[in-house]
Structures are given as structure tokens and as C-alpha cells.
Amino acid sequence: MSLTQERKPPQLSPAARRFAHASSTSLGAMLAKIIMIAIVDATALFALFTAIGREAWAIAGVIAAITAAINLVYFKRGWLPAKYLLPGTIFLLIFQVFVIGYTGYIAFTNYGSGHNSTKEDAVMALLQSNQERVPDSPAYPVTVLERDGQLSLLVTRDGTKMIGDSDDALAPASDADLAGYTQLQFADLLGRQQEVTSLRVPISQDPAQGSLRTSDGRTAYQYVSNLVYDQAADTMTDSKTGVVYSDTGVGAFTAGDGTQLMPGWSINVGFENFTRAFTDSSIRSALASVTVWTFAFAFLSVATTFFLGLFLAIVFNDMRMKGKKFYRVISILPYAFPAFLGGLVWAGMLNRDFGFINQVIFGGAQIPWLTDPWLAKFSVLWVNLWLGFPYMFLVCTGALQSIPDELAEAAKIDGAKPFQIFRLIKLPLLLVSVAPLLISSFAFNFNNFNVIYMLTEGGPRLENAGLNVGSTDILISMVYKVAFVGSQRDYGLASAFSIIIFVLVALIAVISFKQTKALEELN
Numbered sequence: 001m002s003l004t005q006e007r008k009p010p011q012l013s014p015a016a017r018r019f020a021h022a023s024s025t026s027l028g029a030m031l032a033k034i035i036m037i038a039i040v041d042a043t044a045l046f047a048l049f050t051a052i053g054r055e056a057w058a059i060a061g062v063i064a065a066i067t068a069a070i071n072l073v074y075f076k077r078g079w080l081p082a083k084y085l086l087p088g089t090i091f092l093l094i095f096q097v098f099v100i101g102y103t104g105y106i107a108f109t110n111y112g113s114g115h116n117s118t119k120e121d122a123v124m125a126l127l128q129s130n131q132e133r134v135p136d137s138p139a140y141p142v143t144v145l146e147r148d149g150q151l152s153l154l155v156t157r158d159g160t161k162m163i164g165d166s167d168d169a170l171a172p173a174s175d176a177d178l179a180g181y182t183q184l185q186f187a188d189l190l191g192r193q194q195e196v197t198s199l200r201v202p203i204s205q206d207p208a209q210g211s212l213r214t215s216d217g218r219t220a221y222q223y224v225s226n227l228v229y230d231q232a233a234d235t236m237t238d239s240k241t242g243v244v245y246s247d248t249g250v251g252a253f254t255a256g257d258g259t260q261l262m263p264g265w266s267i268n269v270g271f272e273n274f275t276r277a278f279t280d281s282s283i284r285s286a287l288a289s290v291t292v293w294t295f296a297f298a299f300l301s302v303a304t305t306f307f308l309g310l311f312l313a314i315v316f317n318d319m320r321m322k323g324k325k326f327y328r329v330i331s332i333l334p335y336a337f338p339a340f341l342g343g344l345v346w347a348g349m350l351n352r353d354f355g356f357i358n359q360v361i362f363g364g365a366q367i368p369w370l371t372d373p374w375l376a377k378f379s380v381l382w383v384n385l386w387l388g389f390p391y392m393f394l395v396c397t398g399a400l401q402s403i404p405d406e407l408a409e410a411a412k413i414d415g416a417k418p419f420q421i422f423r424l425i426k427l428p429l430l431l432v433s434v435a436p437l438l439i440s441s442f443a444f445n446f447n448n449f450n451v452i453y454m455l456t457e458g459g460p461r462l463e464n465a466g467l468n469v470g471s472t473d474i475l476i477s478m479v480y481k482v483a484f485v486g487s488q489r490d491y492g493l494a495s496a497f498s499i500i501i502f503v504l505v506a507l508i509a510v511i512s513f514k515q516t517k518a519l520e521e522l523n
Contacts, residue, residue: 033074040070066090100502107273107495110251111266113488119247119265123229126236126253126261127207128200131223140212142220144189144196145181151192152181153201153212153220169202170212189217227261236261273496282466286478287497289462294474297380298445302438304385309392310430314422317400328397335390343454346383350455373471376456380472384451388441399433400426439512443505447476475501 044067051060070090073082109115117125143154145163152165154173163178164170189196200211203222210224228237236245236253245253245261252264277287312331316324334342349356350369358365369379403426411421452458458473458481468481475497483494 037071037074041067066093103495103498106491107499108268108270109266109492110264110269110272111492111495112490114262115251115264115266116491117263117265122252122263122265123236124207125263126227127225127229128202128211130226131200131210131213132226133213134210134222134224137222140220140222142212142214142218144184144199144214144217145178146184146188147181151184151195151199153199153214154178154181155212155220164201164212166200169204184217269492273493274500276493277496277500280466282464283493286462286465286467286469289465290469290473290475290478293377293472294446297377297384297448297474298442300381301384301388301445301448302442304381305388305392305441306396306434306438308385308389309394310396312389312393313396313400317397328393331393332390334386335394337387339387339448339450340454342387343383343451346379346386347455350379370456371460373460376460376472380452380455383455384445384448387451388445391441395434395437396430399430402433403429436513439509442512443509446474446505446508447501448474449476449480452477453480475504 044063048060048063048067051057051063069086073079073086140155140157145152145154150165152163153170155162155164155170161173161178162170163173163181184192184196196217197213197215200213200223201220202211203209207225208228210222212220213223214220226239228239229235230237234247237243238245243255243259245255245259248254249267250260250264251267251269252260252262254260276283278284315321316328316331321327337345347370350358352358352366352368352371355369357369358367367375369375407425407429408421411425416424452472452474456470456472458470458477460472461468461470462473467478468486469478473481479494479497479501482497483489483491
């Protein structure tokens with residue numbers, strides 16, 4: 001063929017032609033794309049209006065920007081890489097960046113028990129929760145109605161039917177408005193007596209007028225609050241005692257002697273949560289104790305699981321050993337157990353009174369494996385060793401098998417002994433592959449919540465600690481207890497602890513990865 005002769009395009013195989021045809025944009029694919037984008041847009045529009053209604057302008061702006069980006073990328077011809085990268089980027093923003101950012105925001109607030117709403121909601125709650133029956137209050141004949149599981153009161157005042165519930169004040173109602181309601185009969189009133197007696201229906205939008213409450217489902221009386229709110233002075237006055245509670249900027253109405261009315265509201269407190277963590281003696285001592293144990297637990301967990309896994313990998317990698325496949329299967333069985341299930345099983349086996357370890361192995365002894373501080377720490381490390389060594393065994397087995405046998409044979413010829421071959425040749429080469437995994441394993445055990453909480457729940461409790469923490473609590477379980485366990489839940493302080501943990505793990509990872517670069521020279 002001459003150079004001037006026109007080249008024919010290459011002929012595609014039937015499979016390639018079918019793939020090219022399927023990849024081309026057809027009418028069906030376009031309709032499917034439009035339907036999916038329409039669903040995304042509808043969902044985004046609903047979220048956008050919800051955010052605007054709550055005056056969350058930053059969230060509304062983010063939703064609008066993401067929605068616009070989705071429509072632009074998927075309706076624009078080309079931009080193929082962006083079509084694949086955009087979903088991952090959105091999920092990264094939602095599940096990583098937003099979570100970290102929101103945690104950081106909460107860390108600078110007093111958000112927690114008694115401070116989990118706005119000031120307007122707190123005022124309404126105070127006025128509604130401190131109500132007493134008005135002396136000589138007229139009796140209002142009422143009927144208890146139900147719709148969609150929610151109870152309402154039907155009241156007739158001056159010949160006008162009015163209906164209301166715990167959320168909506170009394171308002172005139174026509175027969176058409178009452179069509180969807182069902183009247184509770186006597187038997188229903190008895191069966192739901194607690195719901196009926198706890199029902200409070202505001203008389204009007206003004207909380208000062210109080211609410212109607214009934215004890216028998218037939219007659220209601222007016223209840224008004226003992227507290228009087230002065231919006232101009234921003235004070236709450238107890239009409240019985242005359243004590244005036246003012247907004248002093250601490251997120252609650254506070255009297256002159258420091259007494260506060262609860263609930264309060266959430267406010268920005270700056271670095272107060274971080275200051276409490278390091279300056280409050282009771283919190284600081286608990287934080288220091290838990291931090292030391294967290295580092296010890298993470299380091300010992302990695303060290304014990306690695307060395308046991310490495311030992312088994314060396315033993316089972318010996319060509320002279322018989323039944324290696326059987327032993328390997330047995331060794332990785334703990335890895336098939338979920339960590340939380342393994343913790344629960346071992347908690348039963350280590351029980352002081354009826355556990356298998358005490359009753360069978362130690363002949364009925366009552367060894368406090370989970371209630372003594374030091375034995376509890378040993379038990380946690382033992383259970384974590386049982387759960388974690390199979391992973392290290394698999395990793396070390398693969399790393400050892402990747403090392404060429406010629407290196408060991410050459411060392412033998414030079415007169416090196418087996419231990420010298422392992423220490424000077426195999427172990428450095430092994431660490432090249434395993435060191436990053438050891439770092440990630442350290443970070444994992446640093447936040448290994450399952451084994452701690454399922455085995456000991458962090459106990460036994462530390463004495464003289466200002467927090468609900470125990471001897472085996474690590475930082476992440478301490479954060480969980482501060483945020484979700486007990487009557488007083490301090491989400492702001494828990495978020496501050498979470499930021500501290502994040503910084504610690506990040507610093508450890510950065511330092512560790514820098515140190516492991518020295519191993520790369522061996523590769």
C-alpha cells in the first residue's frame with residue numbers, strides 16, 4: 001500500500017459494535033437521566049425550602065450549589081470525568097466534611113441537656129411546664145378526639161365549636177373540619193388515661209392565657225403559668241415568690257443567687273468546653289487517665305496482635321509443617337466473628353459468678369475479670385488479641401511469601417544464622433509492607449469502641465472523676481458516655497473531646513508516616 005493511499009477505518013468486532021451502540025445516548029437513556037435528575041431536584045427543592053423556613057441560609061446555599069452542579073454536569077455534553085467524580089465528591093462533603101464541621105460547631109456551644117433548643121422554644125416550654133389550675137376556673141365541657149394517633153380537645157365556647165391539640169391552640173372548627181376525627185368512648189378514655197390527663201391545649205397563641213387540661217375526658221379547666229415573661233425587660237418572674245430571672249448570657253434565665261430555670265437554650269460559648277477539659281480538675285484528671293490508657297491500649301493491641309500474627313505466619317510458612325491449611329483456617333476463625341458479638345460472648349465467659357473461665361478452667365473461683373481495674377484492662381487486651389491476631393496473621397503471611405527465597409539462601413551461604421536472616425533481612429523487608437497497616441491498626445484501636453463497650457462498658461468506674469468514665473474507657477467511649485449516657489448529656493463537651501481525638505490521631509498518623517519513609521529505602 002502506498003503512502004498516499006487512504007487508510008480504511010478499522011473494522012470493529014460484533015461485541016465492540018454492540019458495546020458502542022449500548023454506550024451511545026438513546027432516547028430511553030435520556031428519559032432515565034431526566035427522571036433521576038427530576039427526583040434529585042425535587043428532593044433538593046424540599047430540603048431547600050425546609051432550610052429557608054428554618055433560616056438556615058448556609059445550608060440552603062450549599063444545597064442550591066450542589067443541585068446546580070448536578071444539573072450542569074449531567075446535562076452538559078462531555079465532562080465525562082466530572083460525571084464520575086461528582087457523586088463521590090458530594091458524598092465526601094456530606095458524610096465527612098459536614099460531619100467534622102458540624103462537630104466543630106457543636107464544640108463551641110453549650111448544646112446538651114437543658115440547652116438543646118432556641119430561646120423562643122425555651123420560653124414557651126417554661127410557660128407551659130410551670131402551670132397550675134386557676135382558682136374558681138370555669139368548667140369547660142370537652143370531648144376528646146383522635147386523628148392519626150394524636151389527641152385533641154373539642155370545646156364549645158359561646159356556642160362556637162373550637163378544637164386544639166398540644167401543638168395548635170384552640171381555633172374555630174366547622175363540621176367539615178371535624179370529619180376526620182374520631183371521638184374517644186369511655187373505654188378508650190380509661191385505656192389512654194395517661195395520655196388524656198397529660199394533654200395540654202393552649203387557649204390562644206398568647207402563652208400567658210394558659211391552657212386547658214382535663215382529668216376525666218369530660219370536663220376541662222384553665223391552667224396558667226406561675227412564671228410571667230416580660231419580653232421588653234427579657235426577664236422571667238415567678239409570681240409566687242417574686243424572684244426575677246434574667247438572661248445573663250449563659251443560655252438560661254438566671255436569678256441573682258445563680259439559680260437557673262430549665263430548660264435553657266443553646267448559645268455560643270467560645271473555647272469554654274476546651275477550657276473545661278484542661279482546667280477543671282475533676283475533668284482534667286479523668287481525661288488524663290483515659291488518654292494514657294487509650295495510648296497504652298492502642299499500642300499494646302497493635303504490638304500483641306502483630307507479634308502473635310507474625311509468629312504464626314512464620315510457623316505456618318515453614319514447608320516442613322503438615323496440615324498448614326487446616327491450622328490457617330482455625331487461626332482466622334476469630335476474624336469471622338463481629339467484634340461486638342465477640343465482646344458479648346467473652347463478657348459472659350469472663351463473668352465473675354457464672355462465667356466459663358471461672359467455673360470450668362479455674363474450678364469455681366470468683367476472679368473479678370471485669371470488675372477489678374487491672375484485671376479488666378488485661379481482659380480487654382486479651383479479647384482484643386483474640387479478635388485481632390488473625391488480621392495480622394494474614395497480612396504477615398502475604399508479606400513473608402512475597403520476599404524472595406534467594407535472599408535467605410544467599411545469607412545462608414554467607415554464614416548467617418536463621419535468627420540473623422529474620423532480623424536483618426526478612427523483618428526490615430516485612431516492615432516495608434506492614435508498617436502502613438500497623439499505623440492504620442493503631443488508629444483503629446485508638447477508636448476501638450466495640451470491644452471496650454461490649455466487654456466492660458468502660459468500667460469499673462473511676463473514683464473522684466467529674467465524668468462518667470471507668471478504668472477501661474478509651475477516649476471514644478468516654479465521648480459516647482458524655483454525649484449519650486446519664487441524665488445530663490453534654491454534647492458540646494463531647495464534641496470538644498472529639499476534636500481533641502481527631503487532632504491526636506492526625507498528629508500520630510503524620511509523624512508515623514514520616515518515620516516510615518526511612519523503610520522505603522530498603523525496598
